[in-house]
Amino acid sequence: MDMVMRLINEKPVVIFSKSSCCMSYTIQTLICSFGANPTVYELDQMSNGQLIERALLQQGCQPSVPAVFIGQRLVGGANQVMSLNLQNELGPLLVNAGAIWIWKKK
Template sequence: MDMVTRMVSERPVVIFSRSSCSMCHTVKSLLLEFGVNSSIYELDEIPKGREIEQALLRLGRNPIIPAVFIGGEFVGGATEIISLHLQRSLQPMLKNAGALWV
């Protein structure tokens, strides 16, 4: 989990994803529409992807991905991100994390 903690502390928005995951694509597209430059780690394409996936499992999520961190804090997956967007809470959260300047 130390590796994940270090990775999410480096950028305002970090997404752990898989390149073939449609919900991951949805979350990445939504954040991109806001103009967020997320750090995206495709777990199926990076050398320590399986290790990271095991660490994310400890968060108790099912499915594991997408796993979205905003401001270094675990926010959730696609359901949580879309819900925050519909509640109009996502944009202020992104702004507070320094991911948006608008």
């Protein structure tokens, strides 16, 4: 848990991902479409990736990737991020976290 907290500290948007996960890529693309620049950690390319993945599972991330943190808070996985987007809540969340400056509701 401490390892995860260190990685998300002082970053507005952090995504834990695996390079082979298409949903992780989709979520990264969605967040980037708002103009945000998320910090992405590819767990399968990190020497301590398995430890981080276990910590994410212990935090309730099922499946472990994508795991999205906005404003140092766990938002959830792909389903939760997509739901926030459909409810027009993802943009304001990114603004409040300082990931983007402005957001215009579509």
